[in-house]
Amino acid sequence: MAYTFPLGPYHPALEEPFKVNVQCKGEIIESATIEVGFSYRGIEMLAQQRNWIEVVTLIERVCGICSNTHASTFCMAAESIAGIEIPKRAATIRTIVAELERLHSHLLWAGIGAEDIGFHSLFMEVFNLRERVMDMLEAISGNRVNYGMNCIGGVLRDIADPLSHLPVLDAMEKTMTNVVIPVFTKNPTVLARTRNVGRLTREQAIEWAVVGPVARASGVDIDVRKDQPYLAYADLGFTSITRPEGDVLARVVVRALEMLESIRLVREALKSIPDGRLRATEGMPHVPAGEATMRTEAPRGEAFYYVASEGGNGPARVKIRTPSFVNIPAIQAMITGLPLADLSIVQASVDPCISCTDR
Amino acid sequence: MTASTRNAKARPMTADPPPALTERLASINGVASVTFHNRGLWVDAPMLDVEAMADAMTALGIRLATITAIPQSVKGETTIIYHFIAESMIVSFRTQTRNGALASLAGRLRAAAWAEREIRDLFAVDFPGHPNLVPLLKPSGFANGMVREAMCGPAALANSPTSALRVK
Numbered sequence: 079m080a081y082t083f084p085l086g087p088y089h090p091a092l093e094e095p096f097k098v099n100v101q102c103k104g105e106i107i108e109s110a111t112i113e114v115g116f117s118y119r120g121i122e123m124l125a126q127q128r129n130w131i132e133v134v135t136l137i138e139r140v141c142g143i144c145s146n147t148h149a150s151t152f153c154m155a156a157e158s159i160a161g162i163e164i165p166k167r168a169a170t171i172r173t174i175v176a177e178l179e180r181l182h183s184h185l186l187w188a189g190i191g192a193e194d195i196g197f198h199s200l201f202m203e204v205f206n207l208r209e210r211v212m213d214m215l216e217a218i219s220g221n222r223v224n225y226g227m228n229c230i231g232g233v234l235r236d237i238a239d240p241l242s243h244l245p246v247l248d249a250m251e252k253t254m255t256n257v258v259i260p261v262f263t264k265n266p267t268v269l270a271r272t273r274n275v276g277r278l279t280r281e282q283a284i285e286w287a288v289v290g291p292v293a294r295a296s297g298v299d300i301d302v303r304k305d306q307p308y309l310a311y312a313d314l315g316f317t318s319i320t321r322p323e324g325d326v327l328a329r330v331v332v333r334a335l336e337m338l339e340s341i342r343l344v345r346e347a348l349k350s351i352p353d354g355r356l357r358a359t360e361g362m363p364h365v366p367a368g369e370a371t372m373r374t375e376a377p378r379g380e381a382f383y384y385v386a387s388e389g390g391n392g393p394a395r396v397k398i399r400t401p402s403f404v405n406i407p408a409i410q411a412m413i414t415g416l417p418l419a420d421l422s423i424v425q426a427s428v429d430p431c432i433s434c435t436d437r
Numbered sequence: 438m439t440a441s442t443r444n445a446k447a448r449p450m451t452a453d454p455p456p457a458l459t460e461r462l463a464s465i466n467g468v469a470s471v472t473f474h475n476r477g478l479w480v481d482a483p484m485l486d487v488e489a490m491a492d493a494m495t496a497l498g499i500r501l502a503t504i505t506a507i508p509q510s511v512k513g514e515t516t517i518i519y520h521f522i523a524e525s526m527i528v529s530f531r532t533q534t535r536n537g538a539l540a541s542l543a544g545r546l547r548a549a550a551w552a553e554r555e556i557r558d559l560f561a562v563d564f565p566g567h568p569n570l571v572p573l574l575k576p577s578g579f580a581n582g583m584v585r586e587a588m589c590g591p592a593a594l595a596n597s598p599t600s601a602l603r604v605k
Contacts, residue, residue, distance in 0.1 A: 115574035123584045158475045287500045287548035306476075306525045370475040371520060371527045373502070384505045384520065384529075395588075399503035399520075404548055436574060 079104070083418060087116050091194055091422040094432035098409060098425055105417045110410045117436040125396040130156065130230055130363050133392055138224045140398060141434045143186060146172075146179045147376040149228040152396065154308065155372035155385035156230045160365045166310070167354040168232035173310040174347045175218065175227050176374075177340040181250075182211040183377035184333045184340075187429045188258065191330065194426045195271040200261055207253055210246055217243070230365070232357035240348040247348075251341050259334045263327075272327040276412040276424035279324050286408040289401045290379020291336065292428055294320045295328035302375040314346050326427040333429075365389070376401055378429050400434035454478050454526055458497070462528065465493050477527040485532035490519065491545040499523045501542070504552040506560045509533070511589050515562050534562055541567035560585045 086097035095116040100107045121140055125133050138149040150172050157164060164172075185208035192200035212222050218237055219225035227233050237243075262268055278288070283296035293300055301318040303311045319335040321328035367389040373382045379401030386395040405428050413424050454473055462478065463471050466486035472479050482490075494501070505518040517539055519530040532539070541564035542549035551573055553564040558575035561582025575583055 115572070115576070118574045118576070120584060123588050126588060284500070285547055287502075287546070300524070368475070371477050371529060373522070373527065380502070380522070382502045382520065382522075384518065386507070395505070395507050397503070397505040399552075403503070403551060407547070407551060 080108070085421055085425070087113070091426065092432075093190060093430075096406070096430065096432045096435070098413075098421065100413065100418065100421060102418055105419070107413050107416050107418060107421065110413055112406060112409060114406065114432060114435050117432055119437060121437045122396050122398060125393055127392070129391040130365055130393070133396070134228060134230065135224075135226075137396070137398075138226070138228070140400070140437055141431055142223050143183050143431060144179060144376045144378065144381070144434065145224045146175050146227060147374060147381050148398070150176065150309075151372050151374045151376075151381050151383045152385065153228045153230050154374070155370045155383045156363070156365050156387070156393070158370035158372060159368040159385065159387050160230070160363065162231050162358050162363070164232045164358050165354045165356065166352045167236075168356050168358075169309045170347050170351050171233045171235075171237055171356070172228065173314070174237065174344055174351075175215070175225060176309070177343045177347070178211055178215050178218075179225075180377045181337055181340045181344075182208050182215065183429075184337050185211065187333060187426075188262065188330075191423065191426050194423045195268065197265075197267060200258075200265075200268075203253075203261075204258060207250060207258065210250055214243055214246055229357065230363040231359035232355070234356070236356055237348070237351065240351050243348055244345060247341050247345050251338065254334070254337055254341070259338075262330050262334055268330075269327065271420075271423055272325065272330055272427075274323075274325050274327075275420050276326045276416065276427055277324045278408060278412050280322070282408070282411050283324065286404070286411060288379070288405050288408050290376070290405065291329055291332045292379065292405045292408065294318065295332045296324035297322040300380070302373050302380055306373065308374060310347060311343075313350075314343055316343070326423055329427045329429075362391070365393075378402055378431055378434075379405060398437055400431065400437070402428075402431040402435045406430050406435060458523065458526075458528075461493065461497065465490050467532070468530075477529060480528065480530040482530055482532050485530060487519070487530075487532065487540050487542060488545065490530055491542045491549075494521050494528075495545065497523075499528065501546045501548040501552075502527070504549065504556060506556040506562060508560050508585050508589050511586050515556075515560055517556075517562070537561070538563035538565055541565060541570070543567045543569075557581055559583060560588075 080103050083100050086092050087095035097113040100110045137152045138145045140148040189201045189204040216222050278296045280297040283293050283298045299320045303316045304318045319332050365387045369386040371384050373380050382399040384397035388394040459471050466489045467484045468482040470481045499521045502520045502522045507516040515534045521528040554573035556562050
């Protein structure tokens with residue numbers, strides 16, 4: 079018998095409100111439609127009503143997970159219009175915070191993924207590890223969600239004793255290597271729920287224009303850190319991780335290995351923070367008339383910003399395209415033909431961020 | 438694991454565009470000029486044939502990132518900017534609506550489907566040919582173009598940070 083099943087907008091499997099309506103025949107999903115917009119806040123409109131200092135605070139609140147991504151990408155776009163070159167010290171600090179943010183975001187995803195397949199002990203292990211990252215972010219910025227590190231022209235805070243964070247990174251790497259990654263890649267419970275589940279072929283990934291770990295897990299080797307290096311990535315070097323399978327397990331493995339790469343990047347950056355100023359400008363920045371596009375690699379993939387200035391006290395237009403905005407629609411392609419029981423972990427494998435998507 | 442190690446230094450963020458790409462963009466029907474600034478290619482094309490643009494970019498293997506809409510006035514036309522991503526370059530086509538509409542690209546480029554639905558919700562631009570132009574972000578009870586008027590108004594901004602907590 080055919081029937082429709084609504085997952086969401088409020089459901090224990092969802093971090094934030096969105097809705098997947100699946101049409102099933104028996105236990106098999108035949109088609110799906112996706113609804114978003116439950117968290118729309120009009121941030122692009124509000125950005126036109128903030129000056130160049132206030133708007134950074136607003137933009138940082140696009141997302142509660144990748145908040146730093148949004149603030150730094152916006153600042154880079156404004157700096158591009160104004161022709162501001164930020165000090166190397168500031169670029170390195172931005173890179174450190176960006177990679178710590180990727181670590182805690184991927185660990186958040188891993189914990190939720192574990193919970194979605196009923197693996198509670200793995201959830202606890204992962205969230206214990208994530209707490210170490212949150213502590214480090216709090217030690218650096220004073221905050222755990224909106225770090226307030228970025229301003230147009232550089233950063234607002236220094237990292238006082240960079241080498242003091244290295245032992246935490248070593249401990250995290252050890253737990254990641256010895257516990258988290260082996261469990262996610264070898265445990266029969268995990269493999270039974272993730273291998274050959276929710277496939278998105280390379281051709282489908284290109285057709286749906288997905289980005290980030292979702293694209294890389296389908297063999298599409300795109301990563302802004304590699305393709306158009308920014309901040310300190312060109313100096314630190316970078317290894318992108320791809321898998322050809324395109325299933326949930328591939329997305330798990332890509333994110334797991336990316337966490338090890340993030341730990342390496344943070345470690346190298348902490349060891350090599352250059353001397354110098356934190357900001358290229360002081361006070362209210364002057365952004366002349368002009369426009370710029372900017373993209374960075376957020377934890378979920380490419381974040382894209384268009385910023386226009388008319389030379390006034392604030393931006394004339396801010397357009398934000400978050401990675402989840404292009405990744406979420408591809409859930410439709412992943413779940414067709416699967417048992418209804420797989421819907422929860424497949425949608426979670428995209429790591430959908432609804433706050434970002436709705437803005 | 439497949440891991441590709443690249444020397445990021447080999448690809449500077451400010452690489453100039455390949456001449457062949459610039460020439461191909463200039464040949465698309467309706468393109469008036471192609472310039473390179475702020476690390477991106479900007480294509481000015483008030484009467485752009487958007488379907489020809491989509492076909493050309495697909496043939497070049499360049500993906501659509503998103504579409505920006507900028508209302509020119511409350512009741513008037515809307516500037517539309519199509520942003521495409523070549524591997525290390527952003528290509529932006531600037532055009533404008535004609536009588537409040539532009540042909541939909543959703544049938545050609547999947548990434549256009551949600552972007553066009555959002556622009557219809559926020560700015561009341563029509564995209565004839567869209568296979569499913571239903572609201573994306575707009576709550577029920579609101580008319581199309583729910584932020585258009587607000588985003589056309591002149592901004593009155595303080596020349597310093599302000600805070601409701603700092604009342605003099």
